[in-house]
Amino acid sequence: MAGSILTVDDSSSIRVAIKVALTGAGYTVTEAGDGAEGIRKANAGKFDLIITDLNMPVMDGLTMIEELRKIPAHGGVPIIFLTTESDAALKQRAKAAGATGWLTKPFQADNLLKIVKKVLGQ
Template sequence: MSRRVLVVDDSASVRRLIVGTLRMAGFDPVEAGDGEEALAKARETMPSAVITDQNMPRLTGIEFIRAFRQMPGSAGVPVIFLSTENADAVKQQARAAGAIGWMTKPFDDQKLLGVVKKVLG
């Protein structure tokens, strides 16, 4: 199984933290600064999992998930929503769009790693 994880966040420091954590655990992280860039990277090579922020320019996390789920081959790819937003309505929108998990920022890197390992089996 591929260990490619697409990390989507407009904050370079958050991406660096997630990418570093994933890389040290043997994953192959790929970075995108917004939803449109993430879609382009997913078209190049479909990831095994996605971690996405909500509040980003060009496409929000929910908009990205909706577009990602329209791509061939994305149906079985787990999407983890990582956001400062904690409202139930946003969580429901994310799940309806196709996210399977939710974590709130700030996050514990080991907990994030545990979630990624769990969703990838």
Template sequence: MAKTILAVDDSASIRQMVSFTLKSAGYEITEAVDGQDGLNKAKSKSFNLILTDQNMPNMDGLSLIKNLRAMPNYKTVPILMLTTESGDTMKMQGKAAGATGWLVKPFDPAKLVEVVKKVIG
């Protein structure tokens, strides 16, 4: 059975790249257009991994992570930030919110697959 990943990003081109890259590696991808959309989809379906951007309308990545971590079925699910934010302060906030890891855009597709495989196999 394919591992399911929720990709949350307000950029359609980033969502397409993430989806294409991870589908090619055998993962099943669900896309969300912002944090609120991502949270709604996470409530209606279970995912093995969540990839989220930080800067999005309606709900940012840190708020999404905090909301997910408050849900019993997402307490231990890996959540990776995929964002242009690379500052230490933002990374510390991400870790405090419950992010498992951090990838900076633009991302290398091979590196993304490598990290995902490390995290969920």
């Protein structure tokens, strides 16, 4: 019952950590290094979930979510923020933009899997 997940983060080590955790649980993972690349890859494929960082070059995660939510095909795709930020006002902005959940870095692989499964209803 695994799914296809797009992970968007400018840190290659974070992308690798996410990919290892998720592929080990049977998920297919596609990677992007910034929000603009994330939008391109989201438009080129079909994803059950998107996990994104907030602070990235070219396009940040919040802007990426706002742009994705304007595209009908991505309206119902859950998006989880995975970031070092924990500010309550920022979390509210993210929720208003269309984020489904929030996980703070550094993360534990089992916590990430638990959230992914919950969001995907598994």
